Amino acid sequence: MIPGYHTLLYATDLSDNSAHAFRHAVSLARRYDAVIHILHVMPAMDPAMESYVAAVMGEEVFVKLEQTNRETLIETIRQRLEKFAADELQDHPEDLQRIAGIEVHYGRPAATILSVADRLDPDLIICGTHGKGLVSHTFLGSVAEKVLRKSTRPILVVPIK
Numbered sequence: 001m002i003p004g005y006h007t008l009l010y011a012t013d014l015s016d017n018s019a020h021a022f023r024h025a026v027s028l029a030r031r032y033d034a035v036i037h038i039l040h041v042m043p044a045m046d047p048a049m050e051s052y053v054a055a056v057m058g059e060e061v062f063v064k065l066e067q068t069n070r071e072t073l074i075e076t077i078r079q080r081l082e083k084f085a086a087d088e089l090q091d092h093p094e095d096l097q098r099i100a101g102i103e104v105h106y107g108r109p110a111a112t113i114l115s116v117a118d119r120l121d122p123d124l125i126i127c128g129t130h131g132k133g134l135v136s137h138t139f140l141g142s143v144a145e146k147v148l149r150k151s152t153r154p155i156l157v158v159p160i161k
Contacts, residue, residue, distance in 0.1 A: 006033075007120065008124050009039060011126070011147075012039070013128070014081075014084075018128050022085075024158050026098070028126070035099070036098050037099075037100050038103070042077070042106045042107075043109060109143045117151065117153055123153075125151065125154070127143070
């Protein structure tokens with residue numbers, strides 16, 4: 001059976017060139033009359049750094065400040081993603097109706113993408129990848145590669161120019 005795509009999950013890191021992967025998502029959505037869910041994951045702070053900052057500021061002050069700033073940042077990023085989609089689709093505003101939702105989460109990017117995919121049950125996950133050097137890739141890996149290794153769903157990885 002030839003697969004169809006009804007629900008797409010576009011994961012973005014908000015880099016300057018991430019629009020390239022978004023255009024692939026829109027193209028597929030048009031072709032298959034699908035909806036697109038946009039996802040951005042804010043990376044969690046390194047635990048050692050978090051402990052250090054909490055110790056310097058005081059645990060209670062740090063927790064309150066972090067929560068307040070996180071909520072503000074999430075809303076700012078959500079608005080940025082709305083503007084991004086509107087700007088990218090300005091020549092085809094009817095495609096804005098294909099955007100089924102925009103989510104911004106805080107955590108480990110690959111794990112969060114997979115968790116959101118489990119909840120939304122998309123037919124395809126779309127993300128971009130950056131060409132990083134061999135040393136960086138060997139030790140850190142990329143979010144796209146981690147998602148590829150652990151996902152049970154089809155993934156379209158778009159090289160970002």
